[in-house]
Amino acid sequence: MPEQDPSHSAAHQSVPPATDRLTAVLTLQKRAHQADMYPALQTRRDRLDRLDRMLAEHGERFSRAIDADFGGRSGIVSSLTEIVTSRAAIRHAKRHLKAWMKPRKASVSWTSRPSRAFILTQPLGAVGIIGPWNYPLLLLLGPLAGALAAGNRAMLKPSELTPAFAEVLKAAVAATFSEGEVAVITGDVSVAQAFAALPFDHLVFTGSTAVGRKVAEAAARNLTPVTLELGGKSPAIVDRSANLELAAERIAWGKLINSGQTCVAPDYALVQRDVLADFLQLFKAEVARQYRTFEGNPDYTSIINDRHFDRLNGLLEDARAIGGEVEVLGDAPSREQRIFPPAIIANAKPGMAVMQEEIFGPILPVIAYDTADDAIALVNAGDRPLSLYWFGTDKAVEERILKHTLAGGVTINGTILHLAQDGLPFGGVGASGNGHYHGEYGFRALSKEKPVFRQSRLSAMPLLYPPYGRLARLIIRLLNRLA
Known part of the structure; x- marks a missing residue:
């Protein structure tokens, strides 16, 4: 069963117009993040497990919907390129998640010893993912696996060119997750534009270079960091x-x-x-x-x-x-x-x-x-x-x-x-995109790698506190020589 957030039931009391609806879901997810800013390993694994089960249970429905949207696409192609690949990404994340979550030791300068430093990887909060029509499942659920592994909440916007798939995905996600965890937003180009303009903590977009520029411009108004997976002439x-x-x-x-x-x-x-x-x-x-x-x-x-x-x-x-x-x-x-x-x-x-x-x-x-x-x-x-x-x-x-x-x-x-x-x-690089995901790279891209310095009780820094005198000037000359 999906996790129930405290405000989950209230979010279903009314269905406001499209833009208000987007804001309401994002607010719900940000509040859910505030209530649990560092989900435990088991919580993250549970979300990945549910995502994997969703693919296993609904895989044939997804393939049939994609086939209908294209007017003809083999179920083998959809299974190979979308379902199998997505499930492999989920399982890879589950296998390595414990190691990815461990704080990483960092070196400190010799002048700061015996103090210590480490990097704590934390969830960003609510992540927006805009998918394209050509691989509508893989290019939504691939980034989603990284977002959930990193401990984030996520809103998904499927392409308006794959409406049958979008509705099947929306129903499957609603049966698997609470809206405070994962939500699917459907609609036309105007909804996609409003989606890109939301103040997410990170936005992932896959699509054309021309549309990618517009998405980056909309995100920049909120200083939302973006991962752009575009295309070009390979x-x-x-x-x-x-x-x-x-x-x-x-x-x-x-x-x-x-x-x-x-x-x-x-x-x-x-x-x-x-x-x-x-x-x-x-x-x-x-x-x-x-x-x-x-x-x-x-x-x-x-x-x-x-x-x-x-x-x-x-x-x-x-x-x-x-x-x-x-x-x-x-x-x-x-x-x-x-x-x-x-x-x-x-x-x-x-x-x-x-x-x-x-x-x-x-x-x-x-x-x-x-x-x-x-x-x-x-x-x-x-x-x-x-x-x-x-x-x-x-x-x-x-x-x-x-x-x-x-x-x-x-x-x-x-x-x-x-x-x-x-x-x-x-x-990609340049016009073909910026940022990376997949595996640990997606986990890190959708996290804040927070540097932490733990100062030791034993420290020479008081020698450099004011008032400054001859000793401070001597230490500065020494540090300049040894730097």
Whole structure:
């Protein structure tokens, strides 16, 4: 049963208008935090246990709702990318929580000995989490696991583009937690805007860079710290030393899972010129192996709505108009079913719209390069990506790529899977975001690491108390020499 906060029943006596409702829930959560500012280990584990049980009990309902929102998404895709991954994050937090909560010893200067210092990790209070539509469960419950592990209360705002999922989540959370612990807020864009403007103790947003700027601006009015998980153009670099079959297989999987509607999907491919033709043939063969058909194939995900479908069509039309070699790997896109088959743009050019914005769909622009420095220059000419993928066995080139590009995260000889490692921080850099979460990094991001200095009864500091005389000046000269 969910924990019952003292003011829990009063919060349900009336349902005020949307903005008042948001404020009321946040006030409830802040009061609940004030009543228990440092939840015990067992309390935090209990909340994580309930979250895990909620996923186990409602997993199929979540998958069906997401399928309905997309108009077609495999339950296997939802289970693999959202439910299994979320439960793994919860269990990782439970295993390590005791160690994370322990105060950490800190060094003190020799002049302060025998005093001691330590760092106490405390909950911030009430955390807001705004999720996107592409992975509506994972990108709400992943940050939530970190928030609950850190001892916080949380308000969740699902995307208005996944209304069926939002209602199922709202009911499941209400049956699992009190509103003073976790609450789900549903509604349109205006509700999301009001949500972002609330004076949370921390705000986590996952979505586009453009919306991320607006969220950061709204949060700044309250001096609310933000974690922004955005996107951008994540490159896959294929070196001549790569196993091309492996590269084609893993880039195809990473690009086409969820039909490319993934923030860490390889956005475009940079392929060394002398292996380009072989790579393209292998990539097309791999797409045909993984997806024999597209329309009517339950393994292939629909595009979320008509607007995004039309946007993807516009990217192909723009590429054709500029002289791109566009090859659609299947039947023509079906707007009625929102099925958009994979497409390759073999000679993508910087001026194409497809190279100016995050694609978020099953289109792969491919650019030939000659040297590693050429690839590095192409990557560094744009905003810093959320992810970077390098395929090859040449360690010298690998080291150069790693050290001379800046990205949120990297997978070598693969795609996407750095995201699934709870021992690694996940987050962007620059236009692809700021801040990290996952595992201990999420625990710390949603905590205040409070420095504590315990001064010893034995202390030389009184020698430096006023009135100052010859001894004080002598000690200062000594300290300057030894500093």
